[in-house]
Amino acid sequence: MSAATGPGTGSATGAGPGPVPEAAPATPASTDWQRLNPRVVWVDLAQSVLSLAPSLVAIHFVGLEPSLSALWPLALVAVVGVIGAVADMVRWMFTRYRITATDVERRTGVLVRRHRTMRRDRVRSVDTHAKLRHRVTGLRVVTIGAGQQTGAGESALFLDALTKGEAARLRALLLDRRSPAEREAVQSADRTGEAPAPAHAPSEPAADGGPRTDRDAEVFATLRPWWVVHNMFSIWAYLMAAGLLWSLYWFFAMLGIDLLDIATAVADRASLGRAGTVALAVIVVGLIGALAMGVNFLTSYWNFELARVRTGDTSQLRTRRGLFSTREVGRDESRMRGLSIGEPLLWRWMGMSDTNVITTGLSLWNMEQPTAILPRGPIRVAHAVAARVLGSPSPFDAPLAAHPPAALRRRLWWATWVAAVPATAVAVPVASDAAPTWLLWAALALWPVALLGAVIAYRALGHAVVGDHLVVRAGLLSRTTSVLRRDAVSTIAVRQSLLQRRLGLSTVSAKTAAGWGAYEVPDLAAHEAVAFAARAAPGVLDEFVVGAPEPEEPVAGASGQGRGW
Structure with missing residues (x-):
């Protein structure tokens, strides 16, 4: 038997660091070991049967005979569906969970039994998720998070799946931050009808099992349908179109219809030539992918x-x-x-x-x-x-301070060296007539593109300390502005490469136990780096820096704000 516990999740036997707050008592029924809902097994099996239904209907009712070589996708879907249903049955048989006064516990596993324990006072979120098959059958997948560090190999606690009402009750129970005395007073008042529950009590499940309307919900944003335009055009559109066309091709192949031959015949009759056919295919596939991305966005959001x-x-x-x-x-x-x-x-x-x-x-x-x-x-x-x-x-x-011109020179040097690599690689084959001349010109054409990218990357640089926050902006393919709380910076680092030392530059890294883990201010003037680092992480460098000058406040005129491409 192995116990799967990790930092941030707590344990049934080990005490966490620091004083342990008084935990809320669980309801009497919640202290018993409970099973997941058995409907999850039939849901997976029914999904597998339904996924085979279109092919079976086409074969048996339309009367088309599929080729044996085209039946393997159908068989693969059937095998995967059966394996999934059996896995869900085994998981249901060997999974138990319970909510005690102090812990959330789950036992699972067949050959290797795992007992996962999570302290209730460490629970930070209880999320519910329901795919279409779950919604039809009244099930929900519950994810209990305790601020775990995924980079350290920890994970949230999943319960797949509970009924809609049980998921709502579990959410209300685990997010209840009231003390035992407050909870007992509210429950006594509810039983006698003397007073209502406090205004800040968590929303309890409604009669239909769903949560009641939140009285203290402050809405920040809702969906605007025209946002779909921002989510239709990307490289993922071609990948989605490829997946759709591949599925369509194999579906018709099972019926003895070759869509590739049909498309080739249509292209030949149109007499577009090779270049025209390729261009038309790129446009059509792109439109199919964009429409699919739009539909996927609207249904998802x-x-x-x-x-x-x-x-x-x-x-x-x-x-x-x-x-x-x-x-x-x-x-x-x-x-x-x-x-x-x-x-x-x-x-x-x-x-x-x-x-x-x-x-x-x-x-x-x-x-x-x-x-x-x-x-x-x-x-x-x-x-x-x-x-x-x-x-x-x-x-x-807030306005951001611009970086010195040396940062631009560094990027121009890197762009030149990067562009020189493919040009050098093809120079010898072209000189010996082993490769066409246009290949060398294409490699040389990368240089101005790389130089343009260097200028864009430089114009994206910016940094500032605004009140309690550190603001960092950088990036070429995605210009990212990150605002980080200064009190969340656990480590500050100032480093120089050989080229940075010659150019009088330094990189300041603010490290924190969140997000990417490190947020960098690249190519800052070396004489400002230490002072800026001391301001970015108050108190971290105080005992190491003596008389460090305060960096100048950014001026609106010298700011990179609004200057980016």
Whole structure:
């Protein structure tokens, strides 16, 4: 038997660091070991059968005979579905969970039994997720987060799946931050009918099992349908189109119809030539992918809402979204360390931006616990939301100090060396007539493109210390402005490479246990680096710096704000 516990999750036998607050007593029924809902097994099996239905209908009712070589996708879907249903049955049989007065516990595993324990006072979020198959059968997937560090191999606690009512009751129970005395007083008042519950009590489940309307929810943003334009055009459109066309091709191949031959015949009759055919294919595939991306965005973010929800003395940034598959994620604001707004290079002309929180306990790559609090949309909306989350005036609106010209020279040198590599690689084959001449010209054409990228990257640089926040802006493909709380900086580093030393530059890295872990101010003037580092992390360098001069405050005229491409 192995016990799966980690830092930040607590243990049933080991005490966490510091004093342990008095935990809330659980309801009597919650102290018993409970199972997941058995409907999860039948849901997976039914999904597998339904996924085979279109092919079976086409074969048996239309009367078309599929080729044996085209049947393997159908067989693969059937095998995967059966394996998934069996895995869900085994997981249901061997998974138990319970909520005690101090802990959330889960036991699972067949050959290797795992007992996972999470302290209730460490619970930071209880998120619910429901795909279409879950919603139809009244099930929810519950994710209990305790501010875990995903980089350290920790994970949230998943319960897949509970009934809708049980998920709502579990959420209300675990997010209840009231003391035992307050809870007992409220319960006594409710039984006698003498007084209502406190205004800041968490929302209890309604009669239908869903949560009641939040009385203390402060809505920051809701979906605007025209945001779909910001989410239709990207390289992912071609990948999505490729997946759709591949599925369509194999579906018709099972019926003995070759779509590739049909498309080739149509192209031959059109007499477009090779170049025209390729151009038309790129345009058509791009349009198919863009439409698919638009439909996917609208179904994923339908009824989107970003709100601040207060439960007792704590508050969360909660997002709700989804048409067929719904998702609700709460992010504990006490663990937030800042915000970042990214602007993709090719779409800055239309004001596109991505908004993410810098927080502990959420992975940048985990779709189950996303750091994004807004869908990709207008940057003015992102700045407005940031002002409400961080407080007004927003650090994002502050002027940023420009970096010295030496930072531009460094980037121009790197661009030249990077462009020289492919040109040097093809020079000898071209000189010996082993490769066409145009290949060398194409390699040389990369140089002006690289120089342009160096200029854009330099113009994106900027930094400032605004009140309690450190503001850092950098990036070429995505110009990202990050606002980090100064008291969240645990380590500050100042470093120089050989080229930076010759150019009189330094890089300041502010490290924190959230987000990317380190937020850099690259190519700062060397004589300002230490003083800026001391201001960025108050108190961290005080005993090492003697008489360090204060860096000059950024002036609006010298700022890089609004200067980027």
